[in-house]
Amino acid sequence: MDAKARSRADTPTSTAPPSSSSSISSASDDGDSDDDGLSNPSSGSLSSPSHEYHTLHSEFGHCSNPEYRRTSAHTPGSVFNAGEEQDPPYYILISVYITFLFLICIGHTRDFFGKRLRSGNYKHLMASGGYAALNSDFDSFYTRRLKQRIEDLFARPVTGVPGRTITLLDRVFSRGYHTNTLTGTHTRALNISSYNYLGFAQGSGGCADAVEEGIRQYGISTCGARLEGGSVDLHTRVEALVASFVGMEDALISSMGFATNSTIIPALVSKNSLVISDELNHASIRVGVRFSGASVRTFKHNDMASLEALLREVISQGQPRTHRPWSKILVIVEGLYSMEGTLVNLPGIMKLKNKYKFYLFVDEAHSIGALGPHGRGVADYFAVPPRSIDILMGTFTKSFGAAGGYVAGSKALIDRLRVRGHSGCYAEAMSPPVMTQVVASMASIMGVRDSDASSTSTSVDVNAMQRHPGPAPQHLLPSWLDLPPYLKDGSEGRERLRRLAFNARYLSLGLRRLGFITYGHIDSPIIPLLLFNLGKMPAFSRMMLARNTPIVVVVVAYPATSLTTARVRFCVSASHTKEDVDCLLRACDEVGGVLDLKHAEGERWSVEEVVRRAGELVNGGGDR
Template structure:
């Protein structure tokens, strides 16, 4: 399949992608201020229309001098450049949806006069809980009956569960029961193979099973679906654009191989620049970058605490935190999720009683919490924890894997969202796999702390250092969020890992990145260098998150989490409804890919679907999700929430009002 390409004189002949994007940005700005012949403002198309597999493969311009061609892949559209507001859309933008309607923006903020909303669990009707428990009971009884007779009559199928030829069983019968009897039946929902960029849409590799989902065969076809299942919060996971161009240039300059261990001379100028930019971004003195997000926690925590230390951990903390605490040898106590009263009671007991048996004072007390909890969608009550920290003098470790880049007016995480000085937090941890479209993670804190971690953290001393292409993606995406100073770029990079804290801003957040901190070969368009594109993405993400969360509640669903969180869990309760919901969403005219989660990742009776919003989504995309949820919710009986309900059409019409409601 081929596509035509017709360019305007003003856009043709550009020597680089950066110049072309700059011209597009200029035309977009002009389009927002078009004045008609009668003096009235001419409205331009506000958003990319809803996804349509049967849509045309060309953009149609509203004027003769602006037409942009589009690449076509498997009959689905992949625009080669971001479109402008001047275009009348007849197709969709697959990686990042265009939206010029300023009403579909929201600046997230926290009202200090209001308490932080806690984790509220709304119970469904009793018959839902009763049938959920009954379903698990039937699953266990029938499953064990099948196992008993299966071992007698079909021993070949159960060989891995029984001793054979002098060897012990490969798997434990009891431990693998849940996997065999429930997870395997949902493998078509849990293990969907994908290809390409996980942007606004995602491409699935179609497959079928002929043996009850035990094995699959690829059909050779693909399905492009609306993607509400990826942590691509700011939409930087794109195959085109300034970040992708910078990564391509870094591959040409540095190659594709990793750099080796940091302790063996694997530090490049890009490592120094990235660490300085991260420290500047989060408002700390120094930062350390690791090549794996999970290891950022699991390898750092043992370097911070050990025997004789106490770790106080939220009960819903991530597995990487639990693993790191276990490796450290420190004592650990859990407190109820986001329950500040339970936390203070635990602190008082721990400080007064000291270490077990000896009752000696603890060498160190470290509180570990997450900024945004990925399964619940809840935010950390940071103001209350900072008050407790001032009172009880413990150390505070905040995991911002999901909140960095996704929360706050500047995208700097929970401290930015609650307007709290970042130096109030001793250790800030985050990952680049979500908002920044890269990989790995970071630890930020005081210069003395990070210097010690460079020596003691196994993730720094023994692991492979981050590849140049990934570092470039981090530097480029960070620069897009913060903006770059207008001074002339320089090839000089920061010569030290330490970034001096600012004394002018009480939150220690510096402004745009100095051009001298970026490699001279990274080219960004004017809208990206100014930080305007980053601000727009943050506000679009906030609008999408609040709109979906509030709309689902008005439709009658039970949801968890904070309204400003880009993760929106919708409760399904019954384990059998996980597969039904996921399959029905994928079978719609416009397929939608969702993530369903059940036990043991969640409590037994709180199976859920977890929507992950992105700045790449448009309002029409969220409307598609609401349409699907409304129909499927009625079909499989999911609307058990309390409170006022609105009709779907009223929700769509009053979307802006719904988002701005407190």
């Protein structure tokens, strides 16, 4: 595959890609042709004949142009602007309500007459045999009348790694989309739907080689919970590395990201505590709060005025009925909201924290590794010392290409959570291959320094270390782990962070210049494009997949969003090249024109102008 790519190179315009690997997986060479433009670079990618490709272009795109790089950081001294959400014309909103009206009326009419007129299998399925029905007709209405009719958009079976491209297993559906059958063929598509923000989910490369060695050292499982024989020395090393990465005293890791919140929050708050939660917080946070038994109040999404008004009320009034002071008040927010693409207003929350003295819990599931000049999340992005935040939570399933999650804080807090958190005694311990992937990818972002050399340093800037910790000490990594030089020196991680920052801002601003209404911050790697009408949702997804260069996207509608804000959610990665984003913008421009999606106010450019002026657009896009 690499030799084929080199033979196609026209001009030596760029250097070897930063994502190197000591091995190439032959399984990735599936014989796909180059007609879709996904297998090989469209232009030369070698600065000299001595350079070689080290990773498949389909997993991590080759792009060495320094113009397509940017540092993800909030402009110092500027006021944080979450951005205004534009509304579409009234005829779009009216069409949305009419669509739902037709869906409800026709669906319930068919249910009513179907129960009474159909015979045979339908009546057999409706028979309960004396038992109560597990699901009512009303509860399953949207599943039967809406989702089932667009089942081809969801749960698409895939094979291989979710890198720059992804391979879909083709399937055909029966009448009514009740069942589907695999055809035996597959489709390689541009992947704009995975949380692989830094592109570390690769089947080859330094991280993959490290995981292979980790399996030789530890096997594939520890076969137990952390408090009952499931801990190995690698768990301790990973927790120390995570604490160093996020700038906290200590950390605790969990084998599941969702369970990190749902099992840790009950150990933080209890009956006489109050949790103040953003109205758009993730389901894992809501479940954890319910398990805790604490009272909960919500404030408007990212609205500091709403939060302060609520704080003044709950502090002055105390607990219901008794009006006694709350034992503790915990404010929970997310660093990056996955459905909206918005960043938390961390500077505003820190001002309120200093004023009202509450505890702060920041869920960085999507922001850790993806934001900030050093990849340390929203604290790094806003240059806020991480230890001024009480609890930092995050997951390894996105930027690190692994699984599980962590919670970091003071050593006293983490020691308590090890014993009182439900994951310690009930959940299986994180498996060694997953931990090795975490260590390798995290060390690639941090870089690794010689412990002996660092110990000779006579002056240490403590504030700087807390704000963005430097390279990881060698002693935090397993002795058997030998990372390649390009990972060990941190150059690989820095390049990936800068590529992701450019791609995110380019796609966000490019879509707005084309006239689309998008949500979220311009530095967010999650870009929701508003479709509004749910009837346009399957049309958009199918038209994108049917293009000459197939594109896989995620579409979302009610009840996951509000009734009128059906959307397609793009997730960009450092593995994407500028040409990939160009391809996506051209596809959106064409499909959006057909589906009447361009309703944004403001200056508009043609798609070719957006592609030509990408550098100007990204560097002069302003801070939002």
